[in-house]
Amino acid sequence: MQAPWGIVDAERSWYVSAEEPEEAEAEELSPLLSNELYRQESPGVSxxxxxxxxxxxxxxxGILGLAYVMAHTGILGFSFLLLIVALLASYSVHLLLSMCIQTAVTSYEDLGLFAFGLPGKVMVAGTILIQNIGAMSSYLLIIKTELPATISEFLSGDHTGSWYLDGQTLxxxxxxxIVFPLALLPKIGFLGYTSSLSFFFMVFFALVIVIKKWSIPCPLPLIYAEQYFQISNATDDCKPKLFHFSKESVYAIPTMAFSFLCHTSILPIYCELQSPSKKRMQNATHTAIALSFLIYFISALFGYLTFYDKVASELLQGYSIYLPRDVVILTVKLCILFAVLLTVPLIHFPARKALMMMFFSNFPxxxxxxxxxTLALNIIIVLLALYVPDIRNIFGVVGSSTSACLIFVFPGLFYLKLSREDFxxxxxxxxxVLLIFGILVGNFSLALIIFNWINK
Structure with a gap:
């Protein structure tokens, strides 16, 4: 999950239809979206x-953790789970759009307010806050692990112990x-444009994963890399598994849920859409999720087929070991680090907005x-990045709690509350079904993750 780009502060109106729209009416414009003032102010996005x-x-x-998930679920197991999560994410968007048309609200928090009053709004805002804190922490964890390795590739000789190779210091x-001053800006401004670059960097990353699959031999060479892998040169390690389940498989659905979360952006992007209608927005969502599914699957598959069960929980670590001075890999690292660096302050904006909405909404x-x-948020995410040992822990905990709520639980719960259809x-x-799935899978995954920590 990345930052919720495309957010607009559209004029809100509190409209409730007298009865549930029929299927034919579902494609009509919502009262808010057809408002003449709104149309004059926004020509719409194609x-x-x-x-x-x-x-x-x-x-x-999340794209950096999916190869690790495939290694612990198998190719077919991974494909099935990723498809299920993608389909459910798309269906939950369908429910959100239905509620948007019925209520004319333009944000996830306002849906919570409409469904359960102020407690519902605070519940959604709190969930978004924790989700964004988890996302920012995952980005900082990438900086902590990858920046020292990247710097060392530009240096010759032994620089062990130098401060500029210490991830925590950097x-x-x-x-x-950098992060704190940019996060202090009152408006997103240029950060919104630079965030678009991160998307292209992720696509570039996926292409490089495919190309470099043939640059690393299998069995993996025995080199000094025990800090990341238990190195083996057995030929059996080069056989892909179609189904494979272990205690690490519990991270699968949470990581996938974390990776497909875009639901806080759906309603604002809907408001910006040119000629907005439920069908048009649903088609845009289907297309975006399908293309994201394809990129996720390709990067996970070729990352897995490169390292097999020795793949790291953060995929770039393996390339730092086996292709330490490869120009293409180095370019990818720099692109990812640049994208991460500018995305973290961007995510500060919705996180701070959620916190303000919870505690300071009545203050100027x-x-x-x-x-x-901003300082408090910065301290929290830095502490998490410093002391959380593995990025899969962030994917697991955040994915099984807040991501599951925003993708599965809240859309199902709010629709059951707001819709006047027969049960x-x-x-x-x-x-x-979406509600029950989110509650069961989220709680079960979180319990197993905590159980694994206790056993270790």
Missing amino acids: FGFSVFNLMNAIMGS LIIICVG FSWICHSLI LSWKKLGAF
Whole structure:
């Protein structure tokens, strides 16, 4: 999950239809979207750019963890689970759009307010806050692990013990000198444009994974890399598994849920869409999720077929070991680090907005409050990045809790609350299944992850 790009502060109106729209009416414009003032202020975004914005919101650090998931679920097992999560994510968007048309709200938080009052709004805002903190921490963890390795590839000789090769020191310097000042900006501005680059960097990363599959031999050469892998040169290690389940498989669905989360961006992007309608937005969502699925699957498959069961939980680590001075890999690393560096302050904006909405919604803007909240968020994510040992832990915990809520639980719960359809209707039954799936899978995965920690 990346930052929720495309967010707009559209004028809100509190409209409730007298009865549930019929299927033919579902493609009518919502009262908010057909508002003449809104149309004058926003000419609308084309279908293609809406798909791009959605893919931009979907794709993020999760792409680095999916090869590890495939190694612990098998190719077919991974394909099945990834397809299920993608389909459910698409269906939950369908429910969100239905509720948007019914209520005319333009943000996820306002759906919570409409469904359950102020507690619902605070619940959604809190969930988005934790989700964004997890996303920012995962990005900082990438900086901590990859930046020292990247710097060392530009150096000759032995620089062991140097401060500029210490990930924790570099992380603190970057957060103090770059992330915090950028996050203090009152408007997103140019960060919104630079975030688009990160999407292209992720696509470039996937292409390089495919190309470099044939640059690393299998069996893997025995080199000094025990800090990441248990190295073996057995030929059996080069046989891909179609199905494989272990205690690490518990990270599969949470990591996938983390990777497909774009639901906080759906309603704002819908408001920006040219000639907005439910069908048009649903088609844009289907296209974005399908293309993201394809890129995720390709990068996971070829990452797995490169390292097999020795793949690291953060895929780039393996290339740092086996292709340490490869120009293409070095270019990919620099691109990913640049994207991460500029995405972290961008995610500060919705995280700070959610925190302000929870505790300071009735207070006027204050630079002191703005700065203190930004500083507090920065300290939290830095501490997480410093002391969380593995990026899969962030994917697992955040994916099984907040991601599961935003993708599965809340859309199902809110639709059951707001829709006036009969409970035995197909859409309400689907919402109920989505709700139960999110609760069961999220809690079960989180419990097993905690159980694994205790055993270790």
